Amino acid sequence: MGIRVDLDKCTGCGDCVQSCPFGVIEIVEGKAHISEHCTLCGTCLDVCSYGAISIETAHEAAATDDNHQGIWVFAETRNGNLKSVDYELLARGRELANTLKAELSAVCFGYQISDVEQLIAHGADKVYLIDDPALANHQEDLYLSQFTRLIKEHKPEIVIAGATALGRSFIPRVAAILKTGLTADCTDLEVDTEKRLLLQTRPTFGGNIMATIVCQAKRPQMATVRPRVFKKKAPDNERMGQIIKVDFNKEGVTSRTRLLNFVENLTERVKIEDADIIISGGRGLGKAENFHLMEELAAVMGAAVGSSRAAVDEGWIPYSHQVGQTGKTVCPRLYIACGISGAVQHLAGMQTSDTIVAINNDPNAPIFEVATYGIVGDLFEVVPLLIEKLRDNLL
Amino acid sequence: MDIIVCLKQVPGTTQVKIDPQTNTLVRQGIKNITNPFDTYALEAAIRLKEQYGGKVTAISMGPPQADEMLREAISLGADEAILLSDRAFAGADTLATSYTLARAITKIEKYDLIICGRQTIDGDTGQVGPELAEMLSLPFVAYVSKIEEINNGQMRVQRMIEEGYEVIEAPLPAVISVVKEINVPRLPSLRGITRAKSAVIPAWGAKELDADQDRVGLAGSATRVIKIFFPQRGKRAEILQGSPQSQVASLVTKLRENGLI
Ligand SMILES: Cc1cc2nc3c(=O)[nH]c(=O)nc-3n(C[C@H](O)[C@H](O)[C@H](O)COP(=O)(O)OP(=O)(O)OC[C@H]3O[C@@H](n4cnc5c(N)ncnc54)[C@H](O)[C@@H]3O)c2cc1C
Ligand SMILES: Nc1ncnc2c1ncn2[C@@H]1O[C@H](COP(=O)(O)O)[C@@H](O)[C@H]1O
Numbered sequence: 001m002g003i004r005v006d007l008d009k010c011t012g013c014g015d016c017v018q019s020c021p022f023g024v025i026e027i028v029e030g031k032a033h034i035s036e037h038c039t040l041c042g043t044c045l046d047v048c049s050y051g052a053i054s055i056e057t058a059h060e061a062a063a064t065d066d067n068h069q070g071i072w073v074f075a076e077t078r079n080g081n082l083k084s085v086d087y088e089l090l091a092r093g094r095e096l097a098n099t100l101k102a103e104l105s106a107v108c109f110g111y112q113i114s115d116v117e118q119l120i121a122h123g124a125d126k127v128y129l130i131d132d133p134a135l136a137n138h139q140e141d142l143y144l145s146q147f148t149r150l151i152k153e154h155k156p157e158i159v160i161a162g163a164t165a166l167g168r169s170f171i172p173r174v175a176a177i178l179k180t181g182l183t184a185d186c187t188d189l190e191v192d193t194e195k196r197l198l199l200q201t202r203p204t205f206g207g208n209i210m211a212t213i214v215c216q217a218k219r220p221q222m223a224t225v226r227p228r229v230f231k232k233k234a235p236d237n238e239r240m241g242q243i244i245k246v247d248f249n250k251e252g253v254t255s256r257t258r259l260l261n262f263v264e265n266l267t268e269r270v271k272i273e274d275a276d277i278i279i280s281g282g283r284g285l286g287k288a289e290n291f292h293l294m295e296e297l298a299a300v301m302g303a304a305v306g307s308s309r310a311a312v313d314e315g316w317i318p319y320s321h322q323v324g325q326t327g328k329t330v331c332p333r334l335y336i337a338c339g340i341s342g343a344v345q346h347l348a349g350m351q352t353s354d355t356i357v358a359i360n361n362d363p364n365a366p367i368f369e370v371a372t373y374g375i376v377g378d379l380f381e382v383v384p385l386l387i388e389k390l391r392d393n394l395l
Numbered sequence: 396m397d398i399i400v401c402l403k404q405v406p407g408t409t410q411v412k413i414d415p416q417t418n419t420l421v422r423q424g425i426k427n428i429t430n431p432f433d434t435y436a437l438e439a440a441i442r443l444k445e446q447y448g449g450k451v452t453a454i455s456m457g458p459p460q461a462d463e464m465l466r467e468a469i470s471l472g473a474d475e476a477i478l479l480s481d482r483a484f485a486g487a488d489t490l491a492t493s494y495t496l497a498r499a500i501t502k503i504e505k506y507d508l509i510i511c512g513r514q515t516i517d518g519d520t521g522q523v524g525p526e527l528a529e530m531l532s533l534p535f536v537a538y539v540s541k542i543e544e545i546n547n548g549q550m551r552v553q554r555m556i557e558e559g560y561e562v563i564e565a566p567l568p569a570v571i572s573v574v575k576e577i578n579v580p581r582l583p584s585l586r587g588i589t590r591a592k593s594a595v596i597p598a599w600g601a602k603e604l605d606a607d608q609d610r611v612g613l614a615g616s617a618t619r620v621i622k623i624f625f626p627q628r629g630k631r632a633e634i635l636q637g638s639p640q641s642q643v644a645s646l647v648t649k650l651r652e653n654g655l656i
Contacts, residue, residue: 002482002485002486002612002613003485021623021625036458036459036460036485037406037458038485039486039620040485040486040613040620041620041623042620042621043623055486055613078558140535141534164557165537165538165555165556165557166556168521168522168525168537169525169535169537169538170525172489172521172522172524172525172526172529173525173526173528173529173535175490175522175526176490176493176525176526176529176530177529179490179617180490180617181488181490181616181617181618182489182490182522182526182617182618183618184489184519184520184521184522185519185520185521199621202519203519203626204517204518204519205406205516205517205519206516206519207626208625208626209623209624209625209626210623210624210625210626211620211622211623212620212621212622212623212624213618213619213620213621214618214619214621215617215618215619216617216619217617218617256534256565256566256569257534257535257536257563257564257565258563258564258565259561259562259563260551260562260563260564261561261562262558262559262560262561262562263559263560263561263562264558264559265558265559265560273557277655301656319555319576320557320559325519326513326514328557333655334650334655355650355653355655356632357646357650358632363634368631368632368634369631369632370632371632372632372633373632373633373634373635373646373649374632374633374634374635375634375635375639375642375643375646376634377639377642378639381639382639382642382643385639385640385643386643386646386647389643389644389647390647390656393647393656
């Protein structure tokens with residue numbers, strides 16, 4: 001088990017050392033030595049000209065169970081409304097389904113769900129709908145049993161869901177029951193049509209490295225996808241599709257967890273995940289009071305206020321405003337970063353924004369590497385001028 | 396209250412740099428640390444023990460050097476630690492990791508609560524907690540930011556979701572994953588450090604866990620990494636020149652031209 005270097009074949013050329021994205025190979029006494037931190041990613045296998053490196057597994061992957069067909073999108077609802085991530089997943093799911101010549105289905109749970117037809121208008125061929133009071137509060141145990149049952153019954157080959165608080169919590173449990181693979185928090189999905197594999201790309205190591213992951217032998221292939229990485233398409237209200245109402249199966253399912261109370265976060269006037277424009281502030285603001293500048297600018301632009309983790313950690317603004325790896329992923333039309341250095345974890349949450357403006361006094365700040373327009377300057381000078389200018393323009 | 400905390404040793408990635416020549420991670424000088432989110436999990440466990448009595452056991456699956464991290468956990472207040480280490484565990488994805496952890500927890504037998512971090516900073520999946528819960532057939536609550544009360548075999552916790560937070564009640568034993576808002580971890584005590592030095596940390600392999608060889612490590616992993624690459628950054632920003640006044644003026648012009656305002 002594990003990775004092996006055939007010392008007879010290894011010439012100590014060092015190509016593998018160069019290739020290892022994790023820097024875990026060294027040449028020791030003229031031979032490659034791979035440390036225990038190896039992730040078995042296999043990059044070195046391909047570069048070794050001498051075939052000296054091999055990865056052994058106990059068994060070769062079993063043949064794919066090819067009874068599975070079709071792509072499923074889990075369409076999340078909240079208070080009877082569909083979420084925007086549903087449309088994003090359907091947009092990409094439709095493209096993948098066309099490439100694979102497969103059917104695209106949406107699975108939707110909730111109570112008194114409005115606009116279910118919109119799932120069809122956005123690309124679904126079929127909608128499996130369970131509309132039942134028991135599912136009103138997205139009790140995860142109930143979602144789990146219903147979703148697993150439907151998957152076992154209809155055998156889709158691919159299942160994707162939003163990497164939301166709900167998706168990231170209950171989808172792994174579905175995968176565990178089905179004993180299949182699940183790739184978290186994907187930022188890109190492609191398909192290999194020949195092998196019918198879903199190529200799932202996601203950031204790891206805090207966004208420093210991208211990995212493409214496949215689930216070779218187990219079905220369905222499952223992935224959660226970050227909200228806002230795919231663009232939703234305009235609905236086609238003429239599209240034909242089938243809504244299949246499924247009964248809630250009460251047999252043997254009670255929720256062990258009970259929702260006692262929900263406390264809404266009221267500090268966000270405009271939700272950053274839905275905003276067209278986001279004004280984001282970082283440690284460069286210096287203190288909590290200076291977030292007023294961000295709010296003022298946001299007010300004239302009709303924007304939402306976001307922040308880097310540094311500002312959240314300082315206690316200047318609540319966590320719900322945090323953009324990035326461990327905060328929210330956003331994809332507004334315009335993102336204005338003020339006093340944010342552009343650490344990779346922050347970039348992971350905002351770099352797909354259409355237009356990015358960076359205001360920072362350090363010309364070498366990495367934020368300028370991803371920004372569309374940059375202003376090197378003191379934000380306390382630049383932002384008030386910008387507010388003034390925009391106000392004048394509106395008059 | 397017997398509590399099990401799942402900890403993972405990870406490279407301290409805040410300092411991870413990419414070597415521009417070779418396009419690989421620069422590992423020199425990078426220390427292995429306890430996954431930051433797992434320090435909150437450990438702290439939560441220790442506080443519960445202080446409040447309700449009982450025992451905290453720290454477990455980790457990883458290479459032999461994870462022993463040092465487990466010693467640190469003991470210095471902070473864990474009563475016991477167990478290392479799950481075996482060549483056969485290498486290359487595990489979340490499915491194989493949670494299976495291995497579940498085997499260990501089953502072997503430990505006595506537990507009321509299992510606490511995980513919300514996610515690791517290397518794998519970054521956050522899947523091990525929920526998958527583990529399912530393999531143990533236990534209730535699961537993700538993103539716990541506060542443990543309000545434990546009473547009569549029930550826990551009441553707050554968990555963060557996009558729109559705010561929920562108060563949830565669930566029976567024990569259960570699995571939770573915690574976020575950093577839950578607490579501020581303490582520093583090790585002198586007594587703890589002494590205890591950690593002499594602590595015996597057993598290492599369990601596949602045999603001790605009576606684990607199915609086909610479900611651990613690479614063999615038990617459903618997912619495979621087929622490609623690793625570095626994120627492409629777009630081209631550098633167009634830097635707006637001139638006085639602050641003219642910088643702002645040209646910004647506003649650009650934004651207007653692009654229909655953004
Ligand atoms: C596991 C993990 C997850 C993380 N997740 C996230 C996440 O989700 N989101 C996130 O944002 N971060 C995250 N981080 C933290 C991230 O690595 C950075 O620490 C953080 O983004 C830095 O925030 P900042 O840019 O505001 O602060 P700094 O890096 O301190 O940058 C402040 C910037 O302001 C500039 N500045 C100062 N004064 C002025 C002025 N008067 N005018 C103009 N510019 C000025 C400075 O030049 C500097 O570039 C994570 C880290 C880890 C380890
Ligand atoms: N190898 C491991 N050993 C022990 N606990 C782990 C391991 N991997 C993950 N965990 C736990 O599961 C959580 C989520 O990890 P991940 O799914 O890798 O993001 C972590 O915060 C840990 O609490």
